[in-house]
Amino acid sequence: MTKVLLGLDTEVPYGPRALTEEGRHLRRDNHGLIARLQDITNKFDAGRTFFILGDYLEKAAQELSPEMLRRLFEPDNHLVEIGQHTYNHVIIAPIPTRPDRQPVTKLELQGQVIKTNGLLKDILGAEVIGIRTPLGYAGGIPEAVASDIKETGLVYVSSDLRSADGGINPPIMEAGTLRQPRKYTSGLVEIPSHGWQDTALTGQSKTKGTEGYPQSVDEAISFYTGLISEAHTLENQTGQEIRVGLCMHPWAMLQYDPEVKVLEGILEFTSARGFDVVSYREAYDNFE
DSSP: OOEEEEEEEEOOSOGGGGGSHHHHHHHHHHHHHHHHHHHHHHHTTOOEEEEEOHHHHHHHTTTSOHHHHHHHHOTTSTTEEEEEOOSSOOOOSOOTTOTTOOOOOHHHHHHHHHHHHHHHHHHHOOOOOEEEEEEEEETOOOHHHHHHHHHTTOOEEEEEEEOTTSOSOOOSEETTEEOOOEEOTTSOEEOOOOSOOGGGGGTOOOSTTOTTOOOSHHHHHHHHHHHHHHHHHHHHHHOOOOEEEEEEOHHHHHHHOTTOHHHHHHHHHHHHHTOEEEOHHHHHHTOO
């Protein structure tokens, strides 16, 4: 049966902006949205993964106690997985469509991963096994970078977030191949995401392929439910269980959907059809 992987890249604000008054207000609004999101996903018994930026959590912990942050992110909830998103949103490999962003070195990448794992453990009590890479890559990251990540102890990565031409609308099937979990030679498991990454819905994305993004909550719901329906059709055609990875951002939701109606519409759709909404860890645990 078709499964939807719900990934929530939790990252903004970070860096110097996070310490400003504007950043503090944004963080509080972000936390309010996450609380609403938690209520809705719990109501539908939906799994989810929060891919949390280390710097974001570190700044949040200057205002809120670990106990308060644990109540917000619910790391002990069996439906919740805590993953990581690097420490400060670094680029870990070249992206042809983003020559303005330069990748970090192996040592810098591993330092970012280890530092963020420590923060997630100390503040949220979370044992992290997976990472979402910032921005994403067509077909995933280079084998050498996958090996670098594996050396830190992580077991999966979600980096395949772009179509072959570098756009952010990677289809479930491209050039006759299903975009589904697979292994790098190092043993690290790639868990792709599909469809329009929701930063495009803010109208501010710098990434190729964001033209024509949905202009309303209803249009966004229609896009996502269409993607899930397509996955189910492919599942029936191929006889292979399909996992649809979503890449959503609480900070972006604040702009295009502060009442979280898009996600609620997705969950109503999946619930009515018996499709499970799960964390990215579920895809790793069931990878063969």
